[in-house]
Amino acid sequence: MKRSHTCGELTPADKGKQITLNGWVHRIRDHGGIHFINLRDRYGITQVVVDETAPQTLKDLAASLKFEYCIAVRGTVRPRPESMVNPDMPTGSIEIEAKEIEVLSACETLPFMVDERSEAREELRLKYRFLDLRSFAMQQNIRLRHEVSFAAREYLVSKGFYEIETPTLIRSTPEGARDFLVPSRIKAGSFYALPQSPQLFKQILMVSGFDRYFQLAHCYRDEDARGDRQPEHTQIDMEMSFVSKEDVFEVVEGMLSHVFKKTLNIEIPTPFQRIPFDTAMDLYGSDKPDLRFGLAFRDISQLAEKSDFNVFKSVVGDGGVIKALKVSKGAAFSRKQIDELEKAAKTYGAKGLAWMKVTDSGLDGGIARFFENITDTLISTMEAEPGDLLLFVADKWKTACTSLGAVRSKLGEDLELGRSNEYRFCWVIDFPLFEEDEETGGWAAAHHMFTMPQQQYLDTMEKDPGAVKGDLYDLVCNGMEIASGSIRIHDPEIQKRIFNIVGFDEEEARRRFGFLLDAFQYGPPPHGGIAPGLDRLVMIMAGEKTIRDVIPFPKNTIGASPMDDSPSLVDEDQLKELHLQVIEESDESEGQDSQQQE
RNA sequence: GGGGGCGUAGCGAAGAUGGUUAUCGCGCCGGCCUGUCAAGCCGGAGAUCGCGGGUUCAAUCCCCGUCGCUCCCGCCA
Numbered sequence: 001m002k003r004s005h006t007c008g009e010l011t012p013a014d015k016g017k018q019i020t021l022n023g024w025v026h027r028i029r030d031h032g033g034i035h036f037i038n039l040r041d042r043y044g045i046t047q048v049v050v051d052e053t054a055p056q057t058l059k060d061l062a063a064s065l066k067f068e069y070c071i072a073v074r075g076t077v078r079p080r081p082e083s084m085v086n087p088d089m090p091t092g093s094i095e096i097e098a099k100e101i102e103v104l105s106a107c108e109t110l111p112f113m114v115d116e117r118s119e120a121r122e123e124l125r126l127k128y129r130f131l132d133l134r135s136f137a138m139q140q141n142i143r144l145r146h147e148v149s150f151a152a153r154e155y156l157v158s159k160g161f162y163e164i165e166t167p168t169l170i171r172s173t174p175e176g177a178r179d180f181l182v183p184s185r186i187k188a189g190s191f192y193a194l195p196q197s198p199q200l201f202k203q204i205l206m207v208s209g210f211d212r213y214f215q216l217a218h219c220y221r222d223e224d225a226r227g228d229r230q231p232e233h234t235q236i237d238m239e240m241s242f243v244s245k246e247d248v249f250e251v252v253e254g255m256l257s258h259v260f261k262k263t264l265n266i267e268i269p270t271p272f273q274r275i276p277f278d279t280a281m282d283l284y285g286s287d288k289p290d291l292r293f294g295l296a297f298r299d300i301s302q303l304a305e306k307s308d309f310n311v312f313k314s315v316v317g318d319g320g321v322i323k324a325l326k327v328s329k330g331a332a333f334s335r336k337q338i339d340e341l342e343k344a345a346k347t348y349g350a351k352g353l354a355w356m357k358v359t360d361s362g363l364d365g366g367i368a369r370f371f372e373n374i375t376d377t378l379i380s381t382m383e384a385e386p387g388d389l390l391l392f393v394a395d396k397w398k399t400a401c402t403s404l405g406a407v408r409s410k411l412g413e414d415l416e417l418g419r420s421n422e423y424r425f426c427w428v429i430d431f432p433l434f435e436e437d438e439e440t441g442g443w444a445a446a447h448h449m450f451t452m453p454q455q456q457y458l459d460t461m462e463k464d465p466g467a468v469k470g471d472l473y474d475l476v477c478n479g480m481e482i483a484s485g486s487i488r489i490h491d492p493e494i495q496k497r498i499f500n501i502v503g504f505d506e507e508e509a510r511r512r513f514g515f516l517l518d519a520f521q522y523g524p525p526p527h528g529g530i531a532p533g534l535d536r537l538v539m540i541m542a543g544e545k546t547i548r549d550v551i552p553f554p555k556n557t558i559g560a561s562p563m564d565d566s567p568s569l570v571d572e573d574q575l576k577e578l579h580l581q582v583i584e585e586s587d588e589s590e591g592q593d594s595q596q597q598e
Numbered sequence: 599g600g601g602g603g604c605g606u607a608g609c610g611a612a613g614a615u616g617g618u619u620a621u622c623g624c625g626c627c628g629g630c631c632u633g634u635c636a637a638g639c640c641g642g643a644g645a646u647c648g649c650g651g652g653u654u655c656a657a658u659c660c661c662c663g664u665c666g667c668u669c670c671c672g673c674c675a
Contacts, residue, residue, distance in 0.1 A: 086634090110625075112610085120610075121605090124609080177673080227669070449675075
């Protein structure tokens, strides 16, 4: 019995039609003489009725149905009597009077119920992913993901982009994250790597004249997972020739506007706000600030020097800063709540979180007594009112900013300052090109080594690498980095200077990126690009808290997939073909390893 | 590598200063029921309280260890 309709489309206008539906038994209500079956497919749910007039064989069959049986139903569409219409159901004003039911396949007792949203623990949901994906919430998420992908493609193609594939077995370029390696059978002892991104290939496509490229690219990074990242993810990867960063912004803003309009019917205002990295850190303590709420920091370093608080004074004396945050009405916070906030600050390296409360008569509690001589100045600097809570972190600039930023994020979460259906985008720009490598004490590329330094630093780049800003940019939405990109270097001379600063000699550069450098000898165009993360974008749009809820078959936090039980051991023969031998870890060898590392 | 949380029936949870038979909802099995839509009512089965060790007359509860999952720091150009 092949379906004539889906479970989401029948209306009173179909009254009297003989139809056939296929789907899964979502709910059964057996009243003895009358059976109701909610039949579900991905389009919706339709109520099927087997009533007292049905032949006994049909009644018996209806009574034997269980959750998630896959069945076919032939019957007649009939409007429900007025009093029995279900207004909560799109198909709630009709039902199917069953004439025949066929069980297409039975279903075992379920490990968990297929509901709107499964409440089973994630481990179990992942093991029975095929069932979890039947839930309404997951069906919605996967549908949204499809629609976002489609709308992105639609927009980019309309703007003249070609979708071009790049290989997933590539050379390992041991930069950045740890590579996943794939052993070569033919070339003993050699390995491919899975791409962390199509970076080098898309740049080469620009050299080849493809002008505007995009790809929904799978990227692989062998690093520890989090709620918003896992070993493999999908990027809407793109690259353009003859562009400035403004051109890249325009494409991405246009694409996201199109995507939001087409999928959620939401207008997102463009252009997006731009915030320099330094400002983002200074005001919000993060390079991915959540702008759905304020809570901007103030710097009271100079003011603190006039206080009696030696802790602050010595930090400022050592070149540190005092960052302050005003929480309106925060004076009502309990000591425990403040302790929780301090814990958040400490995870990012702060030594503590100082606080005081603003009262009708001045300042009170915490470190208030050290500020008695400058109470009014502090209150006016903070624009504070009685009932507010003031929070302070004193440390090196970066630590002070990031740890108070953690406090800000926690406040945003705890006080539910960010509405889930609001989308606040911003471009974070003017990132430092280099950062200090704590292991070697030298300089390392903050993004990657092919990022163009901003014009004004070209003359002084070697003298003060730490001051150099790059032409690189992140797109941030609601406190999450959802895209990262840059204008690339196409001038071999500048490229050489960058390699030099990060301590790459010519030979090493050739060994790692020779093919790209070769390509750049043959008339490379100026180019730049960006790569929005599809998973994070869909996660935000779906209002989910983890990337795993918008990935059909995700890995768990240790990179395993409970459904197919990967990663798994392989046969000796497979290893032999690949010239591999597994070394059992023992306490001894671990000891040796750690000695070697030190 | 480090820190926090969790682990009790198929699922989700509760629980006891350590003490006879470990509780509730869903699901499962059986019965009743003609209009429900999270149907309802009656009855039943189902748990070595993650695993190992210790303390104790007695441990699911306390202690130590271990495993698994999860959140976070590190890591993630």
